[in-house]
Structure formats: structure tokens, C-alpha cells
Amino acid sequence: MSAKRLLVVGAHSADFVWRAAGVIAKHTRAGGEARVISLSYGERGESGELWKVPGQTIENVKKARHAEASEAAAAVGASFESLDLGDYPLIGGREAIDTLAEIIRDWQPHIVLTHPDKDPFNPDHPVAHEVVSQARLLTSGAVVEAGFRTAPPTEFLVFEPHQPELCGFVPSVFVDITEVFEAKKEAMAAMRAQVYLQQYYTERAEHRGNHARKVTGDKEIRQAEAFQRIVPNVVGAL
């Protein structure tokens, strides 16, 4: 039997690190495959530190971001690639959707993670949601055979945005990432252009751990990540 495949799509190259590195590590440690695709490198909107370097060029910034994100992905057992569509603004539209749809048809992920559909603080995150959502729908096979190449339907969840309440984010599932938290920290440490977020998301993971303890009474949980399901999942029993 082939491994379970997890696809994580971010608008910028570092999004997956803060929001999903833990769940990726849990997935790959359990024998699953994980693939990170960033629609852009976040070379304009999220690379402020890199632009402080005198004589900096956009190609250098992208190269640096690619190296950092690849290192971060490796720390949690995932591959990294970028569609390099540009950021601030990220342009979605037909071509981006088709490219991603083709990737989904080829790789056939079981689970897809991306940004929520709303973010009053970021112009690119909702665009990423729309691209992923459309690509996923275009490839989902109906129960009968459809008239085009399809992939099986996937679970579909969004990861936690920076200001959850203002993005309409309501957690429906917490993933306990206690046992892989060192790997997440390593992934975060690789994002040298956004060093100020490492402490924030370490604390955030501990807060979500607190919430997960409260929900379960399980005192062993230290860190967690929160996700919201966009479509229900199907289980054999509760």
C-alpha cells in the first residue's frame, strides 16, 4: 500500500512553517509523504530583512527564500517547490489553477491544506485559497466516471491565520505536535528572514497545546496546531 500523501499550499514560501510544520512532521514520521508548494516566494511582502542587504536583487531574494524553505521543509520530512507566481499581489486565475490542478491529478494527495478564504491583513492569502479550492474541485472525481482525468477527492482543511478571529477561522481539529515540536522549531529556525515570528509561533503552539489539554484532559500535550475543516470528514466510528 502506498503512503498517505499530504499537500500543503501556501501563498508565500514561509507560510507552511508557522501554520503547519507540526502536522507535516507528524505525517511524515508516521510514514506519510508531504509536499509543500508555495505559490510565490513572498519575495516582496515577507522578505523585509533580506531587502536590507545593500544591492539586493529579486533573484537573490527568491534564491534565499528557496533555500530557507527547502531547509525548513526538509526538517519536517517534506519536499518544497514554488510556482513563483509573484506576491503582493499574488495573481491567481486560470493558469495558476490549471498548474495546480495538474499537480493534484498527478500526485493524488489524500489531504490538502491551505489558507482560509478571508484575511483582512493580507492580499495574497485569499487568492491562494481560491486557487487551491478551484484546483481541488476541478480534479475531484464524481462518484460516476467523469469526462476528464480526475484524482480522488481529498480531505480539505485550512490552517491557522495570524489573526484568526478576524479571518473567520474557527478551529475544528487540534493536532497534538508535542513529539515533533523540536522539528517544527528547527523548521522555524530556517526562516532566517522572519526571525521575529519564531517566538510568536512557539508560544502560539503552546497556547494551542493548552487548548487541546482543556479539550481532552490529556496533560501530556504540550504543543498543538489548529485547523478548520472545509468539508466534513468521513470516519468509521466517533
Place this chain on the structure above:
Amino acid sequence: MSAKRLLVVGAHSADFVWRAAGVIAKHTRAGGEARVISLSYGERGESGELWKVPGQTIENVKKARHAEASEAAAAVGASFESLDLGDYPLIGGREAIDTLAEIIRDWQPHIVLTHPDKDPFNPDHPVAHEVVSQARLLTSGAVVEAGFRTAPPTEFLVFEPHQPELCGFVPSVFVDITEVFEAKKEAMAAMRAQVYLQQYYTERAEHRGNHARKVTGDKEIRQAEAFQRIVPNVVGAL
């Protein structure tokens, strides 16, 4: 290790049958324990057929409802009891909450199922939700030791109401009940006072099966039940 315990609380004695008999059967077949508590017998509002019998008395109606519900519960491997609080209107309040809280402290369920908090077609269902919700919160142990006898926190979900959209019900999880559907049909057949609902909920289970197939692409699913989580669950991986 002790079995996993599922507590299902309905306003009336038949509610669990239409809305959760399948998930109960899946639970008990997997070695879990299931306990059904109805806050009333539904002796006034949902026993129209029984009242057509000449000379009918309320005690007889309750006895008949008790027998039917016990038979239905047995068909899916659960026990049945009623708090006999009266229906139309079901009166909630402190005493009902305390009684249920004491049951929760004693039995320590892992999962609690009940009605949604809103139902513009039934006066008793929201009362049941409130009673269960309060009893559950009063017994949940905090992470530190609290100053009174507690039970571990439980998963908390609501089952499907009769007119879901108008009750604010949005499914967050489908349970595949295909392999136990004969048991659910047997449970439904036991509710002889509400025979007209058997066809309705057979078809409804098949429709939810259709939805679950659509979500997963798994053509083996024939019947399902839908539930909405009130608090997130915690998992080890997606």
C-alpha cells in the same frame, strides 16, 4: 483497558433511534459501551399512535415507549433509561442538570451526543441541549485539580435534527454506518408508535451515504449519519 463509553441523550425516548442508532451500533460492535438516556418518554408530543387506543393512560404510554426504546437500544447494543421529566414541555433546570451531571461523574463517558441548541419546530430539543451542555461543563475537570468531583472532558457532538438548515446544523463529520445498517433498521422498526419515520430516516441515511461517497470517493459507503462537533477534537495526525 476499559471500553470507550458513548453517552447519547435525547429529549424523547425515540430521538436516538433516528439520529444516532447507526453510530451507536458502530461503537458497540467495536467493543465500546453505549448508554442512551432520554430526558422524557415523549409521551405527549410524539406518541400520537398510542393515544388512538381507547382508554389509553399516560402510564401505559410511557410503559409502551419504554419497551420500544429498550428494544431499539438493544438492537444496537446499548442500554436505555429515561429520566421521565415530562415532555411538551420538557422542563430543564437545576435538578435535571444535577441528575445528569451525577450520571456523567459516575459513568465517565468519552463522547457525548445530543440535540443541537436550536429547533424552530420542537420546544424540547433545545432544552435537552442546554441540560446536557450544562451537565457536561459542570463535570469537566480543569487541567489542575478542581475543588469538586469531576469527570474527564468528553468529545461533544450534536446529531442531525429533522430540518437541519433551519436548526443551524452544519455537518462536520459523517459516520459510515453501512455495515450496521440492518441493526439501525431493526432499531427503527422497534419504534412502532412512529412508524411513518422509518422510511424517512432510511432514505435520509442513504442520502448522507451519498454525501459521504461524494466527500471520499469511496463507493462502498451506502448509509451514513451526520454529526456536528461543538468543540474541536484532538488527533495525533490528520
Place this chain on the structure above:
Amino acid sequence: MSAKRLLVVGAHSADFVWRAAGVIAKHTRAGGEARVISLSYGERGESGELWKVPGQTIENVKKARHAEASEAAAAVGASFESLDLGDYPLIGGREAIDTLAEIIRDWQPHIVLTHPDKDPFNPDHPVAHEVVSQARLLTSGAVVEAGFRTAPPTEFLVFEPHQPELCGFVPSVFVDITEVFEAKKEAMAAMRAQVYLQQYYTERAEHRGNHARKVTGDKEIRQAEAFQRIVPNVVGAL
């Protein structure tokens, strides 16, 4: 065939005037019967002008409010009565619900109108909603015969509150009251203790008329009232 019966329930004796006098007049002019029940006289919270009279007593205030409301109801062809349950706070609860339920069983209205379930500016309006909502549910006959005296189900709508957006009010139907607007003005003029609201609700009716013109293109509409359906209605065709 008997006339169509419209029941309007307000928390205070003047509520029906501002919010539903037009639809009452339309109803009675078309041959229907209309009955206004106020749960209290609004003798404390909405009778400020009357309390300015030296030596005023609560019984006098109620008497004055009764006379005004009866006159207003008569202006639109309805009867008026008050359950005199007291205001600020209006106490709902079992007895109030049972009294109203008994009225519904006896009178068997086809349509019930009351306040929305939320009002951050008034302590009594949500109580009135709860009383009406419970009374209505306790009396609605199920499709099979229930074990107690019932009335046929009714249409159920809420009328417009003073600050609609903050009460969660979203209009689902506008009633054109152009041809009875003089009667509504007469009803409003009868509420001498709240004279400052007459201009407000005259203008409000004209604004809703503007909205109704916008929706239909019908330039003949001058005044309208807005209502929100709580349960769907059933029609023979759109």
C-alpha cells in the same frame, strides 16, 4: 369559511403600533380577524410622559395605556388585550407560556407576529419572543395526532425592531401598506404617551416603501412594513 386570523404579540402595549399596525389594517380590510395581545402595558419602561403627571399611580398608567392601545387597535380593525405581566423586567416563564398557549389553542391563529429573539437595547423584547415561540411550539399539532389538545401550525414572523441591524433582523418580506397608511397614522396618533415616535415610524414606513419600490419597480408603493420569517412559508407557486 371562517376568516383568516392574525395574532400579534408585543412585550408592551404600544409595540404593535409602530411595527405592525399597517399589516394588521391590510389584514382586517381584506376580511381577516386580528387580535393584539401585549404581555405588559409597558407601564414602567415606556410611559415616561404619563409619569410626569403629578400624583400618577401605576394603575392609572395602565388604564391610560389600555385606553390608548385599544383605540390604536380599533383604528386598524383589531382587538386589544394585555396579559399585564409587568415590564422592565417582563417575566416570562411557564405560566406566561401556558396562558398564551391556551389562547392559541382556543383562537387558532393562522399567522403569529412578535419581536425578534435579540435586542441589545431592550430587556423585555427577547422575553416576549421566547414566550411566543414556546407557546406556539407547544400547541402546534404534529402530522399525526398528538396526545394533547393542539392548534394547527401557524406562519411565524417577527416584526421590525428599533435598531434592526443590532438585533440581527434581516427583512424577508415587505408588506405594502400604502392604502392603509392613514389608518396606521391614526393608530400611532392614539399613542399619546410616545408622541416622539410617530414621526420616526412615519418616516421609517416611507423608507421601507422606498425599499419595496426598489425591489419591485412598482412606483405606486409609498409605505411598507418589513418582516422576517422564522419558518419558511409554503406556497402553491412562486
Place this chain on the structure above:
Amino acid sequence: MSAKRLLVVGAHSADFVWRAAGVIAKHTRAGGEARVISLSYGERGESGELWKVPGQTIENVKKARHAEASEAAAAVGASFESLDLGDYPLIGGREAIDTLAEIIRDWQPHIVLTHPDKDPFNPDHPVAHEVVSQARLLTSGAVVEAGFRTAPPTEFLVFEPHQPELCGFVPSVFVDITEVFEAKKEAMAAMRAQVYLQQYYTERAEHRGNHARKVTGDKEIRQAEAFQRIVPNVVGAL
């Protein structure tokens, strides 16, 4: 006086059948005119059975879908046409909107029906909603004369999607289709490429009939269709 005109716009050629064939039949039997426009034939996403035929071509699929949909429309007294814009993905945008707007200006419908604006299971339904919604707004005449050719405003409703709760669909009106249900069955039978949906939507109509009975107490209702109003309607009385 000219007949009342009902315009039903679907993303794919069969959408109107499952979701609105009953209300169309009621409309035409009452002397109204009904026109069905499908933005695409659903030739890729909803024609799986047809693609099983060896040597199948897209032109043949469209031809078959056209024939089926025309037959179904005829069964309920409506005309059928397709804008043939392609499906999976249906491309909306300016040209599609202008084409539909021109049709609305010419035909001047009184009522417009289409899909809800959200569907996490279908990429084309929300696009259809957007096209219809924009075309309708571009043609609605304001109360004063506008600077371009307009049509009178229309009632605007959405029909029931396949998984209502997950599409944000909340019924605001049920149409009793009991007396035309044989015609709806005939229309469904014409959709030979989607035979598996005929049973589903027969049962669904009966469930909505159950809901409509519950709302009214009218035991004569057997089947119904559910719709949600997007803008309020205006009536002469409740």
C-alpha cells in the same frame, strides 16, 4: 395581460431538473411562461455515463445533453437553451454576463432562479450564481429612469443544492409540487446520463413535502421543492 415569466439559469444542462422542475411545472400549468438557460451542457463534469460509449466525442455529448434537457424542459412546459460556455471550469466574466443581461432585457422575466453563491463540491455553481446575479443587477431599472436600457426588477431566489447545509442554503419558501410531481418525474427520467439521481431527488422532494406538511399541517402535500430568497419579496398582505 401577458403571462408571468420565470427564468431558470443552471450551470449545467440538468441542474434545473433536480432543483426546480416542480416549480416550473406549477408555473406553466398556471399559465405562466418558463425559460431554462444552462450556461454549459455539463459535458465534462456531469456526463460520465455518456463518456463510457466507445468513440464518444464532445459534440455528441453536448448533442445528447441538449436533447435530454429539451425533453425534460418540455415535460414541465418550459423551453431550453444553452449558452454552451463550457464546464469544469465554467468561465464566467464579462461576456457571459452581457449575454445573459441582454436576454433579461429582451425577455423581462418576473422571477429568476439559479444556484446559491457557495458550493464546496462544485466549481461551476458559484460562477453561475455570479453571472446571474451580475446580469440581473445590470438590467434592473432604478426607480428613476436610468441612462441605459433596463428591465423591471425581478424576484430572485436560489434553488436547493446537493448538500444544502455546506452551501449555506437555508430554505425560506417551500413550493408544494404534489399535483405536478408526475411531470417532474418525467423530466427527471429524461436525464438518462444521470439516472442515479432520479431516486435521490424523488426522495428529496418527498422529504421537503414532509417539511412542508410540518410547517402547515396540510396533509395533502406529498412533494415540495425548497428555495431561498436573496432579496425580500413584496406582498399586499401576509
Place this chain on the structure above:
Amino acid sequence: MSAKRLLVVGAHSADFVWRAAGVIAKHTRAGGEARVISLSYGERGESGELWKVPGQTIENVKKARHAEASEAAAAVGASFESLDLGDYPLIGGREAIDTLAEIIRDWQPHIVLTHPDKDPFNPDHPVAHEVVSQARLLTSGAVVEAGFRTAPPTEFLVFEPHQPELCGFVPSVFVDITEVFEAKKEAMAAMRAQVYLQQYYTERAEHRGNHARKVTGDKEIRQAEAFQRIVPNVVGAL
């Protein structure tokens, strides 16, 4: 210290008058600067009166609208300009966003006001919201230096639409415009092509004044305007 800058962006040249002229006047009287930008002149959809003039041309209509809006803006101390992008439909998209973003980068407003994101009665208002929202996000500086020219973040609010409840508008702040109401009336009087709205919005301001009195108990308030914050504001104390 430089003056506080308020940017008001409307879809059509008159929008700012009905919805924000009061707050503009308060702002400029307090020494702030205000700039009104209309994305179009509303030359097609909102200039019905002008088109009644025999031989009217679109250039004349725009010229008249420009003159009126400039006069109205002057009455409340603001400048007026139009991007002249065309209306019914207003076309948003990349170019419009970039133009507005460049203006924001140059002028660096402290507060931005525009339409809500939803309006089931107008095709252009949501487009305007999207353009403003994107332009604002593209220019907001992150906490670290970003890789492109930015402006400081702004407060972001939407003004009141014509049918608030159906546009999802919920007021979060009322601005007392009593002392500048004569200026708002003067601004409204300048919009000679939409004379029928002057009475409507005069009364509306008085109704909002009534709401603001109710909220504060301050009997001096006569007129107010209502706004909804899209992102929280930050204050030094409540």
C-alpha cells in the same frame, strides 16, 4: 505636525454625499484633510434625471456629475476627483487597484472609508470594496520593512449602504454630525440629479441620531452617520 488625512472612495460620484458627508465635514472642521475619489461618475446607473435632457451625451453627463460632486465635496471641505472607470458595470481589476494603491502610497491616508463588500441591489458597490480593500492591503507596510514602497496602515471602515440589513451591514460606530448637518444638507443639495434622495438621507441621519441618543443618553445629538469597522482600531484607553 501634518493634518490627519481621510480618504473616501465611492463607486459613483454621489456615494460619499449620502453616506459620509457628515463625517467628512467633522474631519475637516477639526483641521483634517479629506479627499474623495469616485471610481466612476455613476453616469449610467445613477444619472437618470440628466438623461431626460434631449440630446444628452455621456460626456455632458460626466461633466455635470463632476461639477455637482465637486460642489458637494467643497461644501464639506474635501477635494473631489474621479478615476472615471465607467459604471454599470464598474470594472475593477489590476489596473484600478494599482492606480488607487499608488494614490494611497503618495497621499498616505490615516483612515479609509468605502462601501461594504456585499450589496444585492448594486453591481458596482462590491467591486469598489474589492478595489479599495486590495489597494489598501498592497500598500500597508508590515512591521518589518517590506521589499517595496509602502504607506502606513490605515483605519478601515465601510459606510452605510441603502438597505443595510441586506448588505450585511452592522454599525460599530456612530459619528455625531449634529454640528455639521447644515454642511451635509448643502452637499446633498448639490446632487441635483438625485434630488429624491435628499429627504431620504436627511431623515436617515435623524434616525441614526435617535440611535446615537439611545446609546449615549446624550439628548444634544440630532443627526449621526453609521459606520462599520473592518479591522479593529487601537486606542489608549476605552
Place this chain on the structure above:
Amino acid sequence: MSAKRLLVVGAHSADFVWRAAGVIAKHTRAGGEARVISLSYGERGESGELWKVPGQTIENVKKARHAEASEAAAAVGASFESLDLGDYPLIGGREAIDTLAEIIRDWQPHIVLTHPDKDPFNPDHPVAHEVVSQARLLTSGAVVEAGFRTAPPTEFLVFEPHQPELCGFVPSVFVDITEVFEAKKEAMAAMRAQVYLQQYYTERAEHRGNHARKVTGDKEIRQAEAFQRIVPNVVGAL
């Protein structure tokens, strides 16, 4: 002129510390008065550490909680008192409402802060909201003189719950508490029975500080508290 009065009402004696100590300190440092009322001491549900002391009694626990809360309140310049209504469950109802209403009539606060109306993790917080909400409404004077002793209307906000998204909490205003954060830390340090929350809420204040920086671009903000307005406020200008 008398000082501005801030009333903070919590279900348990420590609630004000985690959720509002900063805004209280800002208020009192600016010359305002602040009064904290806890409906109970949280002696059962939130005093786990105290119950570990051998031979502990409920009176001792309350005494300890009173001392801690008084010390915490003093640290931010407020007074503390408890209505001692009991916790887990906190019983609201008429008497509690009347007691608080009388306090409001006597003290006439300008601003009232309490818990949100929903909390799926705590049985007492929503009860506290209801008590405060009703007491506030019963005392608010209408614009005309009402028939009973009133207080002027107050601003009404809710403070941040422990799991905001699941309590329906959406921040509408951030208060910058940077300059008083040492005082908040001192207040938190006084709550020796809940030491584990001090780190959590220190970090939370820093996260809200991050959000407030993002909203304003003001890099001086280090810590903030988040609040949601229940009724709009009225301002002289934006």
C-alpha cells in the same frame, strides 16, 4: 467634573485579571475610577491549588481568593468586591440581576465590561453575561424620563475569553497597555492559586500587541488587550 467610571464584572474573582487588568490600569492612571465585581469567588471551579491544602474549607478558599483579588485590583488602581453567588454553577436569575442593577443605579458607570455570551468551556461565563446584560438594560434610561430610577446608558464591551474563536469573540478594539504592563503583571502575580495562567496571559498580551502593531504600524506598542463592543459607540469624529 467627576471621574469616568469603569465597571468590570467577572463570573469568578480572577477573571478581570487575565482579561482586563491592563485596560483598568490605563483607566485609573488617566484619573478614572474602576470597580471590579465578581459574581462568585470561583471557589470550586478555579481554586484547584487551594484545595490541595489538607483540611481546606470553602470559607478559607473564599477568604484567600478575596485577598488575592483585592491585591490584584489594587495593583491596577481598582476596588474589588464579590457578590459571592457561588460557582460551578453560578446561579443567575432575578435576585442577582436586581442586586447588580441597584449597584449600577447607584454608581452610574460610563463603561461596563464582562464575559461574552457564549463559552463552550465554562458554565458560568455566559450566566455572568446574562446577569450583566439584563442589569444594564433594566437601568438604562430611555431618552424620555422612564417610570423608575435609572442610570445613564453605558458603553458595553466584552473582554477576551480563553478560546476566543469558539466563544464567537471577534475583537473590535485593541487597547494599548504597554505603559501599564508591569502593573498587569503585578496583578497577575497576586493570583497565586492560578499561577499557570500568568505566563499564558503575558504571552497573549504580547500577541495582541503584535496584532495592534500590525493594525497601526506603531512599533512602540508591546502589549495590548482585545475587546468586542456589543453596542456601537458614539464619537465626535473618526
